[in-house]
Amino acid sequence: MGLDSNAPDLETLTSSFTHRDWQDVTETDDPVRFAMVGLGWWTREQTMPAVEAAALCETAVVVSSSREKGEEVAEEFPTVEHAITYEEFHDGAASDAYDAVYVCTPNAKHLAFVETAADLEKAVLCEKPMEASVDAAERLVEAADAGGITLMIAYRMHTEPAVRRARELLEAGAIGEPLLIHGNMSEPILELVPDPNQWRLDPDLVGYGTSVMDIGVYSLNTSRYILGADPVRVQASVRSVEEAFADVPDEHAAFQVDFPDTLAVCTASQNAYSASHLRITGSEGELLIEPAFYPWDDRALRLSRGGTSVDIEFEQVDQMEEEVEYFAHCLLTDEQPYADGEHGLTDMRAIAAIYEAAETGEAVTLE
Amino acid sequence: MGLDSNAPDLETLTSSFTHRDWQDVTETDDPVRFAMVGLGWWTREQTMPAVEAAALCETAVVVSSSREKGEEVAEEFPTVEHAITYEEFHDGAASDAYDAVYVCTPNAKHLAFVETAADLEKAVLCEKPMEASVDAAERLVEAADAGGITLMIAYRMHTEPAVRRARELLEAGAIGEPLLIHGNMSEPILELVPDPNQWRLDPDLVGYGTSVMDIGVYSLNTSRYILGADPVRVQASVRSVEEAFADVPDEHAAFQVDFPDTLAVCTASQNAYSASHLRITGSEGELLIEPAFYPWDDRALRLSRGGTSVDIEFEQVDQMEEEVEYFAHCLLTDEQPYADGEHGLTDMRAIAAIYEAAETGEAVTLE
Numbered sequence: 001m002g003l004d005s006n007a008p009d010l011e012t013l014t015s016s017f018t019h020r021d022w023q024d025v026t027e028t029d030d031p032v033r034f035a036m037v038g039l040g041w042w043t044r045e046q047t048m049p050a051v052e053a054a055a056l057c058e059t060a061v062v063v064s065s066s067r068e069k070g071e072e073v074a075e076e077f078p079t080v081e082h083a084i085t086y087e088e089f090h091d092g093a094a095s096d097a098y099d100a101v102y103v104c105t106p107n108a109k110h111l112a113f114v115e116t117a118a119d120l121e122k123a124v125l126c127e128k129p130m131e132a133s134v135d136a137a138e139r140l141v142e143a144a145d146a147g148g149i150t151l152m153i154a155y156r157m158h159t160e161p162a163v164r165r166a167r168e169l170l171e172a173g174a175i176g177e178p179l180l181i182h183g184n185m186s187e188p189i190l191e192l193v194p195d196p197n198q199w200r201l202d203p204d205l206v207g208y209g210t211s212v213m214d215i216g217v218y219s220l221n222t223s224r225y226i227l228g229a230d231p232v233r234v235q236a237s238v239r240s241v242e243e244a245f246a247d248v249p250d251e252h253a254a255f256q257v258d259f260p261d262t263l264a265v266c267t268a269s270q271n272a273y274s275a276s277h278l279r280i281t282g283s284e285g286e287l288l289i290e291p292a293f294y295p296w297d298d299r300a301l302r303l304s305r306g307g308t309s310v311d312i313e314f315e316q317v318d319q320m321e322e323e324v325e326y327f328a329h330c331l332l333t334d335e336q337p338y339a340d341g342e343h344g345l346t347d348m349r350a351i352a353a354i355y356e357a358a359e360t361g362e363a364v365t366l367e
Numbered sequence: 368m369g370l371d372s373n374a375p376d377l378e379t380l381t382s383s384f385t386h387r388d389w390q391d392v393t394e395t396d397d398p399v400r401f402a403m404v405g406l407g408w409w410t411r412e413q414t415m416p417a418v419e420a421a422a423l424c425e426t427a428v429v430v431s432s433s434r435e436k437g438e439e440v441a442e443e444f445p446t447v448e449h450a451i452t453y454e455e456f457h458d459g460a461a462s463d464a465y466d467a468v469y470v471c472t473p474n475a476k477h478l479a480f481v482e483t484a485a486d487l488e489k490a491v492l493c494e495k496p497m498e499a500s501v502d503a504a505e506r507l508v509e510a511a512d513a514g515g516i517t518l519m520i521a522y523r524m525h526t527e528p529a530v531r532r533a534r535e536l537l538e539a540g541a542i543g544e545p546l547l548i549h550g551n552m553s554e555p556i557l558e559l560v561p562d563p564n565q566w567r568l569d570p571d572l573v574g575y576g577t578s579v580m581d582i583g584v585y586s587l588n589t590s591r592y593i594l595g596a597d598p599v600r601v602q603a604s605v606r607s608v609e610e611a612f613a614d615v616p617d618e619h620a621a622f623q624v625d626f627p628d629t630l631a632v633c634t635a636s637q638n639a640y641s642a643s644h645l646r647i648t649g650s651e652g653e654l655l656i657e658p659a660f661y662p663w664d665d666r667a668l669r670l671s672r673g674g675t676s677v678d679i680e681f682e683q684v685d686q687m688e689e690e691v692e693y694f695a696h697c698l699l700t701d702e703q704p705y706a707d708g709e710h711g712l713t714d715m716r717a718i719a720a721i722y723e724a725a726e727t728g729e730a731v732t733l734e
Contacts, residue, residue: 179619180634182549186648235602235730237625252546254630256621258604263621265632267547273652275671281553285640304642363602363728 019161019315020322025332026055032328033060035098035122037089037113038105039073041193042127046295047102048077050320056328061098063089090116100125100331102154102324106205107213108132111140118147125327127154129217129351130344132207137348141341152327152337153344157222159322161314162299166280166287167226169312174303176284178227181257181264183219183279185293186272196244200270208355209238209250216253216268216354218293221347222278223257223264231350233258233365236358242271255354295319386528386682387689392699393422399695400427402465402489404456404480405472406440408560409494413662414469415444417687423695428465430456457483467492467698469521469691473572474580475499478507485514492694494521496584496718497711499574504715508708519694519704520711524589526689528681529666533647533654534593536679541670543651545594548624548631550586550646552660553639563611567637575722576605576617583620583635583721585660588714589645590624590631598717600625600732603725609638622721662686 034051036043036059051059058079063086064070070083082094090112100123103113110131117124124144130137130153144151157163170178189200189210199205200214207213224230234257238250245251251271257264262280276297277290285305291297301312330337353364401418403410403426418426425446430453431437437450449461457479467490470480477498484491491511497504497520511518524530537545556567556577566572567581574580591597601624605617612618618638624631629647643664644657652672658664668679697704720731 175640179636179639180551180553180621182551182632182634184547184549184646184648186547188650233604233728235604235623235728237600237602237623237630237730239630241628252630254547254623254625254632256602256604256623256632258621261608263604263606263619263634265549265621265623265634267549267630267632267648269546269648272546272648272650273542273671274674275648275653279551281551281634281636281639281642283555283639286642304640307641361600361602361730363604 019164019317022159022326023329025329028056028332031055032057032100032331033098034058035061035063035089035094035101037063037101037103039064039069040104043102043104044073046320047104047324048073050318051324052077052079053318053321054325054328056325056332061094089113092120095120095122099123100327103127106199107207108136108205111136111143114140114151115143118143118149121147121149123150123331125152125154125324126344128221128344128347129207129213130348132205134345134348134352137345141345144341150331150337151341152330153339153341154323155221155225155339156295156319156323157218157293158225158338159326160299160319161317162289162292162301163222163226165301165312165314166289169287169303170226170280170282174285174305175280175282175287178262178280178282180281181223181262181279183223183264183266183277184268185215185218185276186267186269187215187274188272189270190244201244201248203247206248208352209253210245210248211250211253211268211270212236212238212255212351212354214270215293216255216266217347217351218276219264219266219268219278220257220350222292223259224346226280227259227262229259229262230346231257231366232260233363234350234353234357235363236354238355238358245271249355249358253358255357257350386531386684389693390696392696395423395699398422399424399467399698400465401425402428402430402456402461402468404430404468404470406431406436407471410469410471411440413687414471414691415440417685418691419444419446420685420688421692421695423692423699428461456480459487462487462489466490467694470494473566474574475503475572478503478510481507481518482510485510485516488514488516490517490698492519492521492691493711495588495711495714496574496580497715499572501712501715501719504712508712511708517698517704518708519697520706520708521690522588522592522706523662523686523690524585524660525592525705526693527666527686528684529656529659529668530589530593532668532679532681533656536654536670537593537647537649541652541672542647542649542654545629545647545649547648548590548629548646550590550631550633550644551635552582552585552643553634553636554582554641555639556637557611568611568615570614573615575719576620577612577615578617578620578635578637579603579605579622579718579721581637582660583622583633584714584718585643586631586633586635586645587624587717589659590626590629591713593647594626594629596626596629597713598624598733599627600730601717601720601724602730603721605722605725612638616722616725620725622724624717
């Protein structure tokens with residue numbers, strides 16, 4: 001079998017892709033000035049270098065539990081003018097020095113920072129998952145709405161070229177109707193963050209659990225993004241075996257997400273070999289993104305169709321740079337981010353349903 | 368990260384693999400003589416050429432609903448001495464001319480042929496799934512036991528080098544503890560067998576359904592084989608959309624199989640792009656067999672560990688030749704086949720539970 005007449009044309013396959021098709025503004029004299037809230041490794045090693053490299057934003061303020069830690073980080077990044085504490089942030093300190101707040105604290109602490117940001121009328125880029133519970137996530141969205149601020153949930157896959165390219169190919173009919181999805185994200189979290197008392201393993205800080213909340217959401221959300229559809233039903237099995245995971249239900253997780261026209265099966269583990277993939281099998285072909293989700297693994301995309309496979313070329317980018325640039329671009333052009341509060345709430349409700357299904361052994365239907 | 372001290376040594380990785388480690392006898396003057404029951408495309412295009420190529424067996428008799436069809440097939444294969452009808456088979460015709468019976472009829476017709484074979488004291492190689500229901504499969508095993516015959520269920524993955532190699536690597540600790548499994552088998556059955564009235568879409572002949580019964584069993588059974596473990600709980604979602612699949616529940620299927628220490632997620636579809644894979648993610652690495660299950664796709668096996676991947680070399684074989692040679696070898700050496708009746712029953716019970724789970728939306732516990 002060769003490529004048939006329903007196949008995407010060569011131009012679609014080779015030349016038409018622009019990974020920043022959202023971008024009109026490429027430079028500015030008035031960059032979006034961030035206050036970085038929560039100075040863990042992700043903020044320091046991923047987000048702040050990305051903001052430094054981006055054209056449309058910069059870090060002006062760092063906010064931490066400890067002034068010393070903030071001052072230490074401030075010294076590494078020359079654009080930072082103020083290092084303030086969480087208490088000072090809530091009191092409105094240095095609020096003239098920033099336009100937007102990046103929230104990267106433990107999940108259960110997001111709401112308070114977003115409420116303050118909304119009071120101060122600052123835009124918010126909030127890490128996923130939004131909060132520790134659906135209830136807190138709903139209040140987070142309400143706070144943002146009440147403050148009239150722009151709220152974006154920090155999904156870095158929406159601006160990842162491999163994912164955008166896959167979505168474009170799917171929309172061009174490259175694999176026919178998408179029917180089946182496989183997704184996995186797994187990592188040895190205790191090697192990445194060698195602290196058995198870390199917040200990701202503390203139910204008071206992480207929320208319903210660790211693997212589905214923190215990394216299972218990548219398979220879930222990226223499937224939603226590529227399909228342009230939302231879950232209607234979930235099922236799940238979760239297990240915790242090792243002592244360090246005794247307080248969370250899901251050291252390892254397997255879950256099914258039924259979409260209106262597609263059946264997805266996903267796994268996630270905070271205590272397994274580091275790996276990630278997303279595979280979409282259609283009526284006429286298959287798309288495999290592998291590696292898919294980790295910024296430190298070069299992403300790859302393969303299209304199979306007509307019995308042959310092609311590796312799709314695209315630019316490797318800094319995922320966080322794409323994300324913060326997109327967020328800044330939304331603010332500069334007064335556009336609503338794709339991943340707004342409602343978008344994030346859909347994931348929170350699906351995640352809560354996954355944990356409920358795992359606990360009850362019954363499928364949970366989503367409206 | 369490099370390969371650490373727990374990694375399999377280079378000899379395990381490169382030189383120690385013999386895909387027929389079960390084989391002592393390589394030639395015989397007294398080959399196992401098959402009666403082939405059911406002369407559909409699989410028997411004619413896969414099994415009979417495989418038997419012809421194998422050293423330890425030959426086809427002596429063909430058994431079909433129509434004498435003409437049988438005689439036509441007999442002409443293509445010079446070792447065939449008798450072409451008889453189903454009725455004649457049940458009457459014991461030509462029973463001195465064969466030692467073993469290969470049963471490849473619609474699922475719901477297996478039992479009657481195995482009962483006759485047992486009465487005639489002929490060994491049986493019975494296609495999977497064993498029968499249309501757990502009840503019929505149990506009666507099939509009882510009949511074989513009562514007749515004191517050797518019964519093997521025709522799982523061709525147990526003698527597939529890619530699968531045996533994966534199992535060997537897993538047992539050698541190559542990926543640490545196996546934690547998560549992804550499996551898929553999908554095909555456009557109406558293109559492979561262009562008949563909308565085919566038995567695979569007829570609930571009276573196929574049994575509980577089509578995709579899980581006919582091809583989902585590959586992910587299920589191969590996982591069991593590689594792990595050396597049996598399922599303890601299943602969950603599932605199935606859907607039929609197209610008119611040709613209106614009488615079966617599972618044009619498309621997604622199901623979870625919980626093993627004692629491993630969570631598996633699987634998909635199967637009789638109306639999707641032809642593809643197959645089995646992926647095992649462990650605590651220290653990952654094994655990916657892709658393509659995995661179709662004899663016409665060269666199989667491939669990749670081991671990932673320590674941040675790097677290696678393609679594992681092995682011989683491409685005729686899957687059916689391996690299977691029939693193994694079966695004949697068991698008979699010639701008086702050994703019990705790995706995939707005996709009880710082995711097949713475990714799959715039948717898991718499959719029935721998968722359909723039950725899909726219908727009720729509730730996890731079904733096995734045993």
